[in-house]
Amino acid sequence: MRQFMKYFSASFLFISMVITSSIAIAADYKVGFIYIGPPGDHGWNYQHDVGRKAVDEAFGDKVETVFQENVPESADAERVMTQMALSGADMIFATSFGYMEPVLNVAKKFPKVKFEHATGYMTADNVSTYSARFYEGRTVAGHIAGKMTKSNTIGYVASYPIPEVVRGINSAYLAAKKANPNVEFKVIWIFTWYDPAKEADAAKTLISQGADVILQHVDSSAIMTVAEEAGVYAFGQASDMSAFGPNAHLTAIINGWAPYYVKKVKQGMDGTWKGAEQTFDGIGAGMVIIGPLSDKIPDSVKKEAMEIRDGIASGTLHSFTGPINKQDGSPWLKAGETADMGTLLGMNFYVEGIEGDIPQ
């Protein structure tokens, strides 16, 4: 009996550990989503989930959506997507850069399932990619930051040194520099998308070194909380984060995935969906949205910010318009020239004026 109890108690613990969610799907068209973090992050994943809910709403009973949160960018992602495909998903949205290899692997095994991979650059017959021109939003944010800083020091909490993040830093810097020639950028790389403790530490460090406006390219709202406590400004990332810092929150660069998701699911249902397509939309298409501007921003700056936003949306303005030199002083864009798609997608250099190196 004692022996039995011993094994029983041990296995009880293990069974309670291994509660996995089974995915059962019943509607005509089934769409799966995998998220890198929890949809409750009020950032990146939250917006993808908003997009998923928009799909639910647009198609009602005809489409059923499922999602799996906290899927690591590893073999786990492959396992989760395989499971989704096996349980009858017709389309799968993989919503993080690091799912690229897993998506391609699973797509090979399930040629009939349609895959949509966010922010990646590799496609296949049944894999399309989509990304937003977040850097357009950062031009607006950079301008506001340049106007709002009093210490002329702007802090930037960056995640991984990938082109998307580097692009954002450059774009924000160029706009800030234009708005305020004395501005200086301090960048901290924390090598994670989502670690609130690390993000908070990085923001505190930047503030202690004199930054009074913080930009972020990481997913949680921890930085907003820290900024509010310290009495400095910050920008919401991916979602409106004003709830975390009513005084600190200047505006937010919001990701608008909903129209794209609804469009793609519709294409999937009526058979017009195509693989190997690469979508790269910005403010104009509504994939990047500038949130409400804080009352702390003077009216003149608000007006300028809106002009920049509208200029980018209509195409009269481009975030990277020459003359721009690279960090080492070598020329990149001639006067009036705008950056081409290839350089933007593979951007691995700072523009002139930013100090420090991009970690390799």
Add this chain to the structure above:
Amino acid sequence: MDLSEINFAVLVASLIVASTPLVLAALGELIVEKSGVLNLGVEGMMIIGAVTGFIVGVETGSAYIGMMAAAMAGALLSLLFAFIILIMQANQVASGLALTIFGLGIAALMGHPYTGIKSPQISTISIPFISEIPVLGTMFFQHDLIVYLSLISVLVIWYFLNRMRAGLILRSVGEDHDVAHSLGYRVVTIRFLAITFGGAMAGVGGGYLSLVRVPQWTEGMTAGAGWIALALVVFSGWRPFRLLIGAYIFGGITILQLNLQAIGVNINIALLSMAPYLATILALVVISMSRFRGNRGAPGCLGRSFVKIT
């Protein structure tokens, strides 16, 4: 690169905040291990403390009540562990690991409705007069209550282990439970108490994370702090003061590398991120090699199940 841009007083103050969860959790585990039990579930108890502390803090509006709830939650979870290894005599390593995985899962479940909410503030207590000393005041005397408590508990635990009869009994149970048993000490009861204390301390450490350091609840927010606490106990040679130094070195390098990055120091960042772990191990290895050679302080019965001979 301009070193003068780094504010060292603020740096020290923030390293103390960053290290406090480690100090608390590691002190608890030190007592547990001194009683001869190896509880690898620190991470699990911390995260349960973090989520419970946050939930209760938000619901009651008081971070202090949240902290107390965090301690209770950690203790409660550790009771499960105590039951399994002391009464059922299951393997301590396996049960501890299970406790971590269990804790992480339960915490994610409990915290789900609470992601993205602000926690109540905990105010800092500036100690009169000495907090106004320039530099030193900012570094050490403008913290919140929990930081002071963590420092006091280092002292108290040192005193308890080395100067009190109860501490001696605890250590004897950890050194040789059969002998302690034959002398009439209640091995199981003492270990129960030690494990519960360890759970409560880990819980407070977790609560500090979600209520003060971040302050927010996010899934998996302990991010390995429990494992670092475990390592600190071993590398400190089961000595409270060295443990404190180790924790501060770890926190210090973590904060320092962020500061160096911000002033644009040209060092490999992967190396910088590795630095806290390397430096902590190195420092503690050096300390333990130099003077007390041979006496590592590991309890003799660490990790062994106690079977009563009747």
